[in-house]
Amino acid sequence: MPKKRKNRGRKKGDKGREPYLHCDNCGKIMPRSKAVRVTVPYSPVPPDLARELEKQGAIISRYLVTKTYCINCAVFFGIIKVRSREERKKKIPLQQVV
Template identity: 80%
Template sequence: MPKKRKNRGRHKGDKGKEPMVYCDNCGKLVPRSKAVRVTVPYSPVPGDLARELEKQGAIVPRYYVTKTYCINCAIYLGILKVRAEDERKRKVSLTKAPARREVITVPPASKPSQTQTPAPSTSQGTQGAQAKP
């Protein structure tokens, strides 16, 4: 029977047995290297109320919650996508950060620009620089 994935769907390599973890969605026992871990920010305060409180200067706490899913639940929830065979063979990271575009801002013309006048050059300064190796 052909192998579908080179790593057999796990990250453990040749380490032997590893601990099992429970899926947070369905409760299935999954090997730790096969489980999908997702870290999401969680705030106990609703979003619209948090914005109002932050405008008034209050600090609204945000907690990071790590959830563990089995492969079936991760696909069902849309965390993982089913990929074609040639895409599975390629070594491409699934969670690649989007490329940041740098925005160049031009200062408005209404503000007077502050220009510095160049310092007057003296002949001693240039001679001293040439004399030293």
């Protein structure tokens, strides 16, 4: 049976077993090499209040939050795109949209 992807949708290659992760959105269990990780800055202060406080000279800290998504959730949120067969064959890396 032909394979759809040469790497079977994983990044590990021929390394053997690897640990499993949970999707932060749906809770699905997947291998670490199939997971899509996104790091975004997060501020606990609402944006309008942050603007007011910064005008007064306050420093608002932002935290980097790393989320782990399965492929289905990453496609749903638009982090990765569905590509055609010809585009999947190209060797250029994906441009992630965050």
